[in-house]
Amino acid sequence: MTIGEAARASGVSAKMIRYYEETGLIPAAGRTGSGYRTYGPKEVQILRFVRRARDLGFPMEKVAELLALWRDRDRASADVRHLAEAQIAALDRRIREMQEMQATLSHLVRSCAGDDRPDCPILDDLGGHPGGPARTA
Known part of the structure; x- marks a missing residue:
């Protein structure tokens, strides 16, 4: 899906998605041959996770820690x-x-x-x- 579709599906604006990618909070999106970002269900799930953590007031560095813990099945x-x-x-x-x-x-x-x-x-x-x-x- 496109960045606009990922934004609608996750509730995170396209601008914030780009910011999260630039800061390394989330992995860079895949790209089409013409350079457009592409997102799948896994990326949308990560964006929803980030949005929910931000909605609960977690600062960016703590969101990054939470994401790392979420990915670590041995946590x-x-x-x-x-x-x-x-x-x-x-x-x-x-x-x-x-x-x-x-x-x-x-x-x-x-x-x-x-x-x-x-x-x-x-x-x-x-x-x-x-x-x-x-x-x-």
């Missing part, structure tokens, strides 16, 4: 579990950070009168100068 499931547990911890950290950002922004919004006056604690905070406009030297 220990403990190795896979360890990667998944580390990803859970990373997601927990990101969730906490986002909750902190939300709390800070909510506080700033409550502090803003939202009227016709130019005073704006949101902009003051973003400018790094609570209580007044940024000063330039």
